[in-house]
Structures are given as C-alpha cells and as structure tokens.
Amino acid sequence: MPVEQIPYRQTGSLVAGNRLLAAELRAGQARPDRADALTCGHRACRGCGEALAARWVVDAALRATANRLIAVNATGCLEVFSTPYPESAWQLPWLHSLFGNAPAVATGVAAALRAQGRTDVRVLGQGGDGGTVDIGFGCLSGMFERNDDVLYVCYDNEAYMNTGVQRSGATPPAARTATTQAVGPEPGNVFGQGKNVPAVAMAHEIPYVATATVADLRDLEYKVTRAMDLRGARYLHVLVPCPLGWGSEAHDTIRLARLATQSGLFPVFEAEHGEVTAVTRIRHHVAVEEYLRRQSRYAHLFRPRERTDVIARIQAQADRNITRYGLLAESAPEEVS
Amino acid sequence: MDTPFAITLGSASSRTNRTGAWRVERPVYRDLFPPCAAACPAGENVREWLHLAQDGDYEAAWREIMSVNPFPAIMGRVCYRPCETACNRGQLDETVGINSVERFLGDEAIRAGWTVSAGEATGRRVLVVGAGPAGLAAAYHLRLLGHDVTIRDSGPEPGGMMRFGIPAYRLPRDVLDAEIRRIVELGVTLELNTRVGDVADIRDAEGFDAVFLAVGAQLSHRTYVPAGDSAHILDALSVLRRTAGGAPPLLGRRVAVYGGGNTAVDVARTARRLGAADALIVYRRTRDRMPAHESEVTEAEEEGVRLRWLSTIAQADEGRVTVERMRLDESGFPQPTGEFDELDADAVVLALGQDSDLGLVSHTPSVATAHGRIVVDGAFMTGLPGVFAGGDAISGDRTVTSAIGHGRRAAQAIDAWLRETAVEASAPVVEAAFEGLNPWYYTDAPRQHRSKLEAARRTSTFDEVVAGLDAATALFEARRCLSCGGCFECDNCYSVCPDNAVIKLGPGRRYEIDLEYCKGCGLCAAECPAGAIAMIPEQRLEPS
Numbered sequence: 001m002p003v004e005q006i007p008y009r010q011t012g013s014l015v016a017g018n019r020l021l022a023a024e025l026r027a028g029q030a031r032p033d034r035a036d037a038l039t040c041g042h043r044a045c046r047g048c049g050e051a052l053a054a055r056w057v058v059d060a061a062l063r064a065t066a067n068r069l070i071a072v073n074a075t076g077c078l079e080v081f082s083t084p085y086p087e088s089a090w091q092l093p094w095l096h097s098l099f100g101n102a103p104a105v106a107t108g109v110a111a112a113l114r115a116q117g118r119t120d121v122r123v124l125g126q127g128g129d130g131g132t133v134d135i136g137f138g139c140l141s142g143m144f145e146r147n148d149d150v151l152y153v154c155y156d157n158e159a160y161m162n163t164g165v166q167r168s169g170a171t172p173p174a175a176r177t178a179t180t181q182a183v184g185p186e187p188g189n190v191f192g193q194g195k196n197v198p199a200v201a202m203a204h205e206i207p208y209v210a211t212a213t214v215a216d217l218r219d220l221e222y223k224v225t226r227a228m229d230l231r232g233a234r235y236l237h238v239l240v241p242c243p244l245g246w247g248s249e250a251h252d253t254i255r256l257a258r259l260a261t262q263s264g265l266f267p268v269f270e271a272e273h274g275e276v277t278a279v280t281r282i283r284h285h286v287a288v289e290e291y292l293r294r295q296s297r298y299a300h301l302f303r304p305r306e307r308t309d310v311i312a313r314i315q316a317q318a319d320r321n322i323t324r325y326g327l328l329a330e331s332a333p334e335e336v337s
Numbered sequence: 338m339d340t341p342f343a344i345t346l347g348s349a350s351s352r353t354n355r356t357g358a359w360r361v362e363r364p365v366y367r368d369l370f371p372p373c374a375a376a377c378p379a380g381e382n383v384r385e386w387l388h389l390a391q392d393g394d395y396e397a398a399w400r401e402i403m404s405v406n407p408f409p410a411i412m413g414r415v416c417y418r419p420c421e422t423a424c425n426r427g428q429l430d431e432t433v434g435i436n437s438v439e440r441f442l443g444d445e446a447i448r449a450g451w452t453v454s455a456g457e458a459t460g461r462r463v464l465v466v467g468a469g470p471a472g473l474a475a476a477y478h479l480r481l482l483g484h485d486v487t488i489r490d491s492g493p494e495p496g497g498m499m500r501f502g503i504p505a506y507r508l509p510r511d512v513l514d515a516e517i518r519r520i521v522e523l524g525v526t527l528e529l530n531t532r533v534g535d536v537a538d539i540r541d542a543e544g545f546d547a548v549f550l551a552v553g554a555q556l557s558h559r560t561y562v563p564a565g566d567s568a569h570i571l572d573a574l575s576v577l578r579r580t581a582g583g584a585p586p587l588l589g590r591r592v593a594v595y596g597g598g599n600t601a602v603d604v605a606r607t608a609r610r611l612g613a614a615d616a617l618i619v620y621r622r623t624r625d626r627m628p629a630h631e632s633e634v635t636e637a638e639e640e641g642v643r644l645r646w647l648s649t650i651a652q653a654d655e656g657r658v659t660v661e662r663m664r665l666d667e668s669g670f671p672q673p674t675g676e677f678d679e680l681d682a683d684a685v686v687l688a689l690g691q692d693s694d695l696g697l698v699s700h701t702p703s704v705a706t707a708h709g710r711i712v713v714d715g716a717f718m719t720g721l722p723g724v725f726a727g728g729d730a731i732s733g734d735r736t737v738t739s740a741i742g743h744g745r746r747a748a749q750a751i752d753a754w755l756r757e758t759a760v761e762a763s764a765p766v767v768e769a770a771f772e773g774l775n776p777w778y779y780t781d782a783p784r785q786h787r788s789k790l791e792a793a794r795r796t797s798t799f800d801e802v803v804a805g806l807d808a809a810t811a812l813f814e815a816r817r818c819l820s821c822g823g824c825f826e827c828d829n830c831y832s833v834c835p836d837n838a839v840i841k842l843g844p845g846r847r848y849e850i851d852l853e854y855c856k857g858c859g860l861c862a863a864e865c866p867a868g869a870i871a872m873i874p875e876q877r878l879e880p881s
Binding site: 011087 | 351818
C-alpha cells in the first residue's frame with residue numbers, strides 16, 4: 001500500500017475513520033454513504049469473517065467503478081447465507097450458477113459486455129476456498145490464462161464450512177475438520193498437501209495478484225481499488241476467519257486474522273505480472289502458538305499433551321514465509337515503496 | 338409471478354430477516370473513567386481536555402481545565418503528576434506527557450490573554466483566610482458561582498507556599514503572578530498583611546455568610562537537635578521564604594539538610610544556587626522510602642546535591658555535624674546502630690515537616706483539631722456551621738494540586754450550604770483498565786520530552802530548569818492520549834460489524850446499535866481501541 005506521511009494522529013490510519021484525518025484519508029467503510037452491498041438480515045454466523053470481507057470488497061469495488069459492477073458468485077457460505085429464496089442481501093446485480101463454474105460465468109459476463117461494447121461495466125467473481133481452490137480451479141485457471149477482464153476474489157476460510165467443515169485444498173496442516181479428525185499419531189490435516197493459489201495465480205503472470213485479511217481494512221480497500229484500475233485477469237485472496245469451523249470466539253475473528261499475519265503464517269503482499277511488488281511488514285511479531293491456541297481446530301496440539309513437534313513444524317512454515325516475503329523489516333530483501 | 342425479463346425468481350430483501358433475535362449479548366456504548374482523571378487530586382477531566390487539544394482547539398482545552406483548576410500554567414510546572422503515574426500508555430511505550438501539555442495550554446492562555454468571567458451575583462459574602470493555592474482556588478470557584486469573596490492573608494504577597502515555598506527555578510514568578518491576577522480580576526477583594534485573629538468573632542462582626550480556612554502549614558516542625566553554642570541551624574521554610582523575598586540567608590560553603598521530603602530537596606537545590614559547594618541531604622531511611630518526588634530527587638542529583646541515607650543528625654557544632662548510622666527493622670522503621678560519623682557542615686537546615694498556625698480557631702471550641710490539623714466533615718465543614726477548611730490545614734496530601742482540589746470541592750460545599758441544597762453525590766465510576774483497550778490501533782509514538790537547562794547554569798541561577806513544549810510537540814503529545822474508556826469516533830465499530838448493525842450518527846454524535854440486526858458477535862467491542870463498548874447479556878425469557 002502506498003504510504004502517505006501524515007503528522008501524528010493518535011491512531012494514524014490504523015483505525016477506519018479517525019476524526020483527526022481529512023475525510024479523503026479515511027477508509028471507505030467509515031463513510032456514512034457507503035454502499036452496504038451486502039445488507040442486514042443475511043444469515044451468516046455471528047462474527048462471520050466472510051460476510052465482513054465481502055461487504056468491504058464489494059463496497060470498495062462499487063466505489064472504484066461508480067456502481068457499474070456485476071457480481072458472480074460461486075456456491076458456498078457466501079451464496080447460501082446471503083440469498084435463501086426469496087430473500088437476497090445483495091444490493092447490486094448478482095448471479096449465481098454452480099459451485100465450480102463461477103470464474104467461467106464471470107468470463108461469460110465479461111464477454112457479453114465486450115460484445116455489447118460496454119467497457120464501463122466491470123465484473124467481479126467471488127467464492128469461498130472450496131469453490132475456488134478445489135471445485136472451480138479449472139475454470140479459474142482458464143480465466144487466468146485467457147486474461148479475461150474479471151477480478152476474482154477468494155474468501156478463504158480454510159475448509160468447506162457451509163456443508164459441515166470438510167477439508168479443502170486450503171485447509172492448513174494439523175487443523176481438525178470433519179474429514180481430518182484429530183486422531184492417530186499425526187492428528188488433523190496432513191502436512192505437505194494443499195495448494196497455494198496466490199502463488200499459482202502468480203505463475204499465470206496475470207496483471208495483478210494480491211492477498212489481504214479482515215485485519216487490515218485499509219489495505220484490503222486499497223487492493224480492490226488498485227485491481228479495478230487494471231484490466232485483464234486479477235486475483236485477490238482474502239483470509240476470513242470462521243468462528244464455526246475454526247472453533248473460535250465470534251469476537252476474535254479480526255484478532256485471529258491479525259495473529260495470522262503477525263505470526264507470518266499468512267503473508268500479505270501484492271504482485272504484478274508474476275513479481276511481488278509490495279509486502280505488508282509484520283508490526284508486532286508473535287509466535288504461531290498465540291494464533292493456534294485461540295482455535296479449537298488446533299486444540300489437540302495442546303491437550304492432552306502439548307505437541308511441540310507439530311507446533312514447531314507450523315512455526316517453521318511461518319518462518320519460511322517471513323524469509324520468503326521479507327515480512328520482518330530486517331530480513332526484507334528489498335525496500336518496497 | 339410477474340417478474341422483469343430474464344428474471345426467473347422474485348426477490349425480497351434480506352432485511353425482513355430480523356437477525357437481532359439470535360443475540361445472547363448486546364453491545365452497549367459506555368464512558369469509563371480514565372485513570373488520569375481518577376488520579377487527579379484537583380479533579381481535572383484530563384481525557385476531555387486532551388481530546389479538545391488534539392483538534393488544535395487550545396482555548397477550548399484550556400477552558401475545560403479552567404472549569405476545575407484555575408492554575409494550568411502553575412500546575413504544568415509544579416504538579417507531581419499523579420495522572421502520568423496512572424496513565425495506561427505507560428504499559429504501551431511511555432506515559433503521555435499530560436503535564437507538559439497542561440503547561441503549554443496554561444502558557445498559551447497567558448500569552449493570548451484568555452479570561453473567564455464571574456457568575457451572576459448572589460449577594461452572599463464569603464471570607465477566605467489564606468491566599469495560597471487552596472484559598473485562591475476556592476475564591477475562584479466561589480466567584481464563578483457568583484458569591485462575593487474577600488481573601489485575607491498575613492503575607493505581603495498572594496500565593497502562599499507557591500510563592501514562599503516553591504523556588505523560582507521551578508515556578509517563575511511572572512507565571513505565578515499572571516494566574517493569581519486572573520483570579521483577583523474576577524472581583525476578589527484581596528487584603529494582604531492582614532492577620533485574622535479569631536474567626537468566629539470576625540465572621541459575626543463583619544457579617545460574612547461563610548468562611549473558608551486555608552491557612553496552610555507555615556511553621557517548620559520543631560525537632561530537638563543537640564547543638565553547640567556556635568552551631569548554625571536554620572529551618573527550611575525560612576530559608577525558602579527569605580530567598581523568595583530577595584534576602585537569602587548566609588549558609589556557607591557546606592550545607593547539611595535534614596529531612597527527606599520535597600522541601601528538603603528544594604532547600605538543598607536552593608543552597609546550591611546560593612553558592613554552597615556542597616549540599617548534602619541527610620535522611621534516616623532509604624531512597625525508595627523518601628517522600629520527595631522522584632523527578633525532583635533526580636534533578637537535584639544532576640545539580641550535584643549529595644544524599645546520605647540511613648542517617649540522623651545526632652549533634653551539630655560549629656563547622657561540623659555528627660550523624661548516627663541507622664538500619665531499618667522488619668517493619669521498615671529506622672533504628673539507631675550506635676555508629677557515628679562526623680561530617681563538615683557550615684549550616685544545618687531542618688526540613689522535617691510543617692505545622693499549621695491554628696491560633697484563629699483556638700478560642701472556638703466547636704472547631705475541633707487533631708494532630709495539629711483542623712477536623713472537617715466530608716463537605717469540608719468544621720464543627721462550626723458555615724466555617725469550612727481545606728488545604729494543608731486539614732489532613733491529607735500536602736501538595737499544591739491537592740490544595741486546589743480542596744479549594745474547588747470546598748467552594749461547591751460552601752455554595753450548597755449557602756443555597757441550602759446538598760452537593761450532588763458523584764456516581765460511582767468504573768476505571769478504564771489497560772486490559773480493556775485494544776492497543777493494536779494506536780500508532781507507535783515515543784514521548785516528547787521537555788528539555789532541561791544545563792546543570793552548570795542551573796546551579797548558579799534561579800532560571801527555570803524545565804522548558805516548555807512548542808505547539809507542534811504539545812499537539813503531538815496530546816495526540817498520544819489513548820482516550821481510555823471514551824469513544825473518539827474512530828469508526829472501527831461502524832466498519833467491523835459484519836451485519837451493518839452499527840449506525841453512524843455523525844460527527845460528535847457517535848453511534849447507535851441497530852438491535853433489529855445485531856447478532857451480538859462482539860467484534861465492535863473487541864476492536865474498539867478505547868474499550869468504550871461493553872457486551873452485556875441479554876435477558877433470558879422465562880417460559881410462561
């Protein structure tokens with residue numbers, strides 16, 4: 001995120017609003033006239049990270065496109081909780097087809113607009129990690145390689161939450177799900193499997209790939225806005241903690257996303273045409289244990305006995321991210337402005 | 338169903354689904370009491386005036402202080418800053434320099450000539466005895482309340498201990514004069530060099546409706562020190578008083594000061610400025626038990642004042658003193674060891690505490706005294722109805738800040754008594770603890786320290802030691818405030834609600850929870866930087 005030096009303002013731009021900042025320096029979500037693209041009454045669980053991220057993303061995209069936006073949604077929590085017939089929480093043109101074809105449908109919408117000569121209307125594809133990383137992966141890769149003019153956003157809550165918390169290709173090692181039970185010598189999801197889709201997207205060398213979390217609103221809004229400045233295939237991967245599937249407190253959703261970034265487990269960066277152009281540095285470095293302890297999907301790492309061996313392997317993953325992306329200032333490979 | 342072209346399903350808004358019914362807890366905005374304000378003996382609402390200063394509205398911030406304390410520029414210099422000791426930011430990086438911001442605001446007010454005005458006249462007359470901080474603060478508040486005030490003081494100038502006890506290097510006289518002048522100009526009748534004989538007589542003879550006794554503690558506590566005929570022994574208050582009056586006593590090259598309070602430190606630092614090559618503080622306990630304020634002791638050490646712990650002065654003779662070494666027993670009380678040392682000292686200054694001159698109530702048996710101080714009730718009233726007392730003359734902390742607090746609270750009590758009403762009892766407060774904050778959201782920012790005069794110049798002049806902050810650094814410092822327990826409209830709650838159930842009411846009007854849709858997840862409370870939202874359980878409905 002580009003940095004603007006401002007005189008000291010108590011909370012700077014870390015909070016959404018801040019009365020001491022000029023209105024244009026505040027977050028879009030702080031505006032009284034924000035779009036609220038996902039309105040009240042949706043049936044997401046208490047403290048849902050995905051519902052929160054979806055409003056932030058779609059509101060920011062609406063602002064960036066002057067409300068000329070069509071959303072295409074994969075099957076998943078986001079679709080189910082927002083649109084049980086005959087209700088919908090969406091306040092923009094919104095399509096749902098199947099679980100696995102959202103990127104292809106988005107491609108079709110973009111193609112139709114192109115055929116009509118409509119360059120002002122933009123297309124946003126969105127889905128959870130199941131619909132993106134697993135089921136819709138072929139369609140997504142096709143959308144990337146054709147460089148279709150779509151921003152695709154994956155809200156990653158690290159399992160199939162809507163159907164009862166089954167493992168997905170985005171489930172982290174050692175996490176307990178309905179299909180990776182905490183039993184046996186290697187409890188929970190196995191190490192060495194799963195996909196790093198931001199890296200896969202970068203391998204397609206599409207114009208823009210970025211990661212974000214619900215712990216940093218300003219960064220997320222910036223990345224959506226930046227993505228809408230560009231044309232072609234763009235991919236945004238947002239970490240959205242899930243109180244139900246992660247076994248965490250509803251009020252800890254943002255804290256967990258923050259701990260995921262501050263431990264290095266979830267690197268926040270942006271890349272253009274396959275090259276990393278900026279990373280969000282860790283501000284207060286923490287051990288992965290602080291992140292793991294607050295989630296009952298990792299409870300078996302602490303009870304009946306502490307699995308220091310497994311925690312050490314997870315810590316090693318975080319440390320690898322820190323080195324790989326230069327997440328700590330002193331280990332930064334290059335200064336990114 | 339009649340639907341538009343290509344639309345296959347009719348659609349209704351999810352807003353018909355009242356998700357508020359899911360809730361088991363609800364968020365409630367609250368205003369906790371910040372620790373700075375809770376710790377302030379004068380009763381300043383520190384968070385409020387820092388909030389105003391953060392916007393750069395220095396006059397409004399100053400007026401907020403003035404609603405409680407008429408001496409911001411003086412406080413910004415001599416207060417021992419219990420607010421900063423309590424400040425939650427100390428657990429994050431460094432405490433907020435509240436005192437330096439207060440001084441900046443006070444100096445700004447003097448520079449700009451901001452004034453306050455008296456309240457509508459009530460026709461009631463109050464006599465204030467003593468023009469020290471307690472008396473002046475009471476007079477100020479009584480004038481704001483519209484009462485007629487006469488202050489009588491036996492001294493030649495107003496200020497009491499602020500003038501005759503606190504050396505000029507800590508409180509320049511122009512600052513003192515300016516803030517006292519502002520009070521006098523509210524229409525206070527100031528009668529100096531006037532000793533009040535018997536308080537009951539004067540009240541009845543001159544027709545005062547109420548009296549406030551703020552006579553302070555002007556007498557040095559007497560302790561017997563065996564001394565030779567030519568030993569040079571002085572008391573601390575007379576040294577400070579004569580120095581303030583421009584006629585300092587001769588102390589010699591080597592001065593021993595006996596005592597461990599702020600007065601002892603002031604006198605040792607004054608002795609250095611008067612030319613003593615060696616100023617030694619002799620104290621019977623250890624440094625951590627010294628009643629003097631840490632910052633003063635540190636500044637004294639920087640100026641070359643020496644300290645000798647666990648020692649009492651056993652004998653004073655010409656040019657030297659004999660000290661006995663002490664040890665602390667299990668209860669922390671010093672006990673003699675029988676070991677003696679001889680030290681060179683041209684003068685011995687006793688700074689062993691102060692007593693009040695209570696002659697003015699000695700013929701009034703209904704005004705009780707205990708341990709040399711006037712006994713008052715919770716409303717600062719003595720046993721004689723309509724006669725109140727405060728400051729150093731009653732029991733409590735003997736600091737300027739505490740005296741100012743007494744003055745204000747006594748003025749409120751006097752006002753209530755004159756109007757035959759009761760002082761409104763303040764509601765019990767809940768303090769905002771550091772654990773209730775979300776410190777992630779505060780920008781990292783080290784404290785802006787005030788510069789100090791070089792030690793070499795300090796020991797030769799009475800110039801002010803600690804400098805003030807400029808406007809930019811004062812603003813920076815004000816903005817370091819965490820606003821503990823009080824909403825500062827950062828919009829976090831409004832932004833982090835996954836259910837859009839926080840309604841933004843606009844600048845200065847804060848927010849409201851939409852209970853139709855709030856599911857009670859608690860994200861707003863968890864992500865509130867200031868801890869200004871509480872989650873409270875919903876009432877359980879009993880099955881009928």
